[in-house]
Amino acid sequence: MSMPWQRTAEGANLLSTNGRLGVTIFEEITTLATRTGALNLGQGFPDEDGPQEIKDRVKAAVDGGANQYAPGRGIPELREAISSHQKRFYSLAVDPEQEVLVTTGATEAIAATILAFASAGDEVLTFEPFYDSYGAMIGLSGARHVTAPLNAPDFQVDLETLEAAFSSRTRLVLLNNPHNPSGAVFSLEALQKIVELATKYDALIVSDEVYEHLTFDAPHRPIATLPGAAERTITISSAGKTFSFTGWKVGWATGPATLIAAVRTVKQFLTYSSGTPFQAAIAWGLGQNDEFYQGIADSLRQKRDLLANGLREAGFTVHLPQGGYFINADVAPLSLASAQEADAALLARQLPELIGVAAIPVSVFCHPEAAQRNRSLLRFAFCKKTEVLEEAARRLGTLKDVL
Ligand code: PMP
Numbered sequence: 001m002s003m004p005w006q007r008t009a010e011g012a013n014l015l016s017t018n019g020r021l022g023v024t025i026f027e028e029i030t031t032l033a034t035r036t037g038a039l040n041l042g043q044g045f046p047d048e049d050g051p052q053e054i055k056d057r058v059k060a061a062v063d064g065g066a067n068q069y070a071p072g073r074g075i076p077e078l079r080e081a082i083s084s085h086q087k088r089f090y091s092l093a094v095d096p097e098q099e100v101l102v103t104t105g106a107t108e109a110i111a112a113t114i115l116a117f118a119s120a121g122d123e124v125l126t127f128e129p130f131y132d133s134y135g136a137m138i139g140l141s142g143a144r145h146v147t148a149p150l151n152a153p154d155f156q157v158d159l160e161t162l163e164a165a166f167s168s169r170t171r172l173v174l175l176n177n178p179h180n181p182s183g184a185v186f187s188l189e190a191l192q193k194i195v196e197l198a199t200k201y202d203a204l205i206v207s208d209e210v211y212e213h214l215t216f217d218a219p220h221r222p223i224a225t226l227p228g229a230a231e232r233t234i235t236i237s238s239a240g241k242t243f244s245f246t247g248w249k250v251g252w253a254t255g256p257a258t259l260i261a262a263v264r265t266v267k268q269f270l271t272y273s274s275g276t277p278f279q280a281a282i283a284w285g286l287g288q289n290d291e292f293y294q295g296i297a298d299s300l301r302q303k304r305d306l307l308a309n310g311l312r313e314a315g316f317t318v319h320l321p322q323g324g325y326f327i328n329a330d331v332a333p334l335s336l337a338s339a340q341e342a343d344a345a346l347l348a349r350q351l352p353e354l355i356g357v358a359a360i361p362v363s364v365f366c367h368p369e370a371a372q373r374n375r376s377l378l379r380f381a382f383c384k385k386t387e388v389l390e391e392a393a394r395r396l397g398t399l400k401d402v403l
């Protein structure tokens with residue numbers, strides 16, 4: 001007998017917001033989790049705040065008068081700190097005046113970059129699954145969204161497929177490394193191929209690196225460090241993930257002065273500027289010592305392994321991430337009789353009521369064809385307290401009994 005969550009082809013897209021600007025999947029699942037009191041492993045935000053010292057800096061900045069508009073390009077201290085961060089970790093030289101732009105989260109940097117460079121007649125190439133705002137912003141820009149698939153189990157780039165996805169109309173290639181939702185960290189070979197093809201087709205590279213400090217195997221390697229890349233690359237990051245302050249929405253873009261000037265021009269009319277006291281606190285926070293940065297990845301690795309074990313014991317097939325804070329798990333083995341039918345989008349809607357755990361279906365990060373390929377995958381966030389992950393694992397263990 002087919003279960004309600006195992007049904008439809010259309011079901012795979014019930015929750016999708018891609019290409020249709022409805023309520024985002026994050027909003028929808030978080031609302032559902034709140035209503036049912038479920039453990040929210042859906043939306044990717046930590047359930048513990050970042051360092052108290054950084055919070056104290058916000059209060060000090062407010063008391064010290066940092067309460068009016070920040071300059072459009074960001075306060076000088078933060079631009080300096082971002083420039084020093086790029087030098088310290090990656091030996092990348094960016095001029096704080098012309099080559100750094102502070103934005104309202106990485107989200108605004110992504111939006112302003114796409115709107116600055118892409119319009120009708122252009123193609124923007126992303127990998128698929130893709131982070132939801134990419135699809136929405138490419139749609140708003142009027143450009144065509146072309147994708148190259150990343151497939152389970154390792155979600156690595158297939159170089160031939162990537163090459164076939166480029167064309168003379170490719171204006172931007174937008175990658176996300178480490179990758180959300182899959183947790184893949186792209187190989188050096190894949191990064192080199194992206195640079196080679198972007199150069200051949202004279203496309204710009206936009207690299208969303210918000211999970212740069214959350215890697216489990218090897219240190220992060222920005223694509224801008226590869227030969228020939230820096231001159232055509234805009235790198236985007238955010239304080240949200242690194243410091244566990246997603247609500248502060250302090251992000252940034254770095255790259256060649258002419259490219260950053262174009263992004264800044266659009267950004268002026270999106271928000272102009274935001275979060276003056278938060279900018280001040282993050283300017284200070286970026287100077288944390290090496291132990292701090294190492295500690296973030298170490299503690300997340302333990303959480304990843306805890307949740308991965310729980311999911312395996314519950315009967316899921318687990319695709320272990322190399323970076324970021326999401327695990328993709330396949331629901332198909334939970335119902336061997338109708339494994340072909342397993343539909344994670346329907347299950348995601350029922351999971352909070354069934355066992356009190358919320359997750360996001362990977363199909364919502366896809367256009368219909370790829371949604372079909374990824375329809376049995378659920379994405380679980382593990383940036384949560386250890387006791388929350390332990391309880392989630394326990395509840396997931398009861399899923400087999402209630403299905
Ligand atoms: N890019 C990716 C890949 C993300 O996962 C997120 C959110 N977690 C963002 C961008 C948005 O970052 P911010 O909250 O700084 O706007």
Ligand code: GLN
Pocket residue numbers: 024026027042043044045180
């Ligand atoms: N980036 C977060 C995630 O992937 C969510 C951000 C949002 O809610 N827009 O879960």
